[in-house]
């Protein structure tokens with residue numbers, strides 16, 4: 001909890017200094033055990049990742065999340081909850097991406113879960129990072145199915161920009177373009193550019209399907225502020241390290 005109340009300022013400071021950020025996403029469903037997690041965290045933290053996000057669509061249980069946060073704390077990096085539902089809360093994390101899934105067909109994912117979660121989050125004292133979450137690309141990713149999303153096609157960036165601008169006007173500090181964990185294609189750079197032009201200084205997070213340093217750099221050049229990788233960390237750690245190094249070199 002060492003970073004509680006300071007996570008947004010840390011992100012802002014990095015960005016104001018001209019740096020880009022990398023967040024490592026760990027899905028509780030994929031964690032083999034805490035020793036594995038510890039080994040992975042050591043590598044990504046040494047490579048320069050800026051924060052550890054914890055969350056997923058299924059098999060997320062508060063006890064497991066709290067155990068994972070405790071391991072993150074050993075590595076002196078902020079822990080940020082990335083909840084797919086109410087089960088993604090944890091008492092010992094630093095912050096929560098308070099994500100409203102803007103292009104869901106079901107109001108539960110836009111505001112319903114948030115109403116239930118808000119008093120709990122206040123009680124726990126988590127730092128809240130208000131985020132407009134936009135699912136782009138394919139309908140057949142877990143997040144799209146679970147979130148009842150109507151994904152924005154890759155070739156319709158102006159619709160993405162309109163959602164993102166609405167998030168900004170609602171006062172959200174972050175916009176997250178999500179292709180879905182394990183997506184076959186990440187959000188196209190041209191899509192990222194159109195969205196960033198619309199939201200200007202609002203922080204733009206991009207994730208889903210990023211598997212190479214080249215792609216990560218392309219997405220950063222297009223206007224992303226923060227790159228998130230998850231699957232590649234679980235499946236090809238060496239590639240994940242290269243991605244982190246490439247993001248932090250910029």
Ligand code: 1GP
Pocket residue numbers: 025178179180181182183206207208209210228229230231232
């Ligand atoms: C998913 O954006 C994240 O929510 C990361 O996606 O697992 O494909 O890296 P990957």
